[in-house]
Amino acid sequence: MPTHGSLSKAGKVRSQTPKMTSTPKKSRIPRVRVRRNYEKRIILQRNAGQNWGDRRGGRGGRGRRR
Numbered sequence: 001m002p003t004h005g006s007l008s009k010a011g012k013v014r015s016q017t018p019k020m021t022s023t024p025k026k027s028r029i030p031r032v033r034v035r036r037n038y039e040k041r042i043i044l045q046r047n048a049g050q051n052w053g054d055r056r057g058g059r060g061g062r063g064r065r066r
Contacts, residue, residue: 028036040046
């Protein structure tokens with residue numbers, strides 16, 4: 001199979017990029033997180049995961065048409 005460029009140059013850009021230290025991530029207090037999940041799931045009747053906004057746009061021909 002032909003390649004796009006030589007394999008000897010693989011990873012060139014990543015190795016030249018300066019290393020940045022990651023910032024520490026804070027997680028919410030469990031009580032607050034549980035309350036937010038309750039509001040989303042029970043009060044707003046949303047599904048779990050990232051599909052709660054599937055009525056807006058995306059592929060599949062759904063949404064408003066003009």
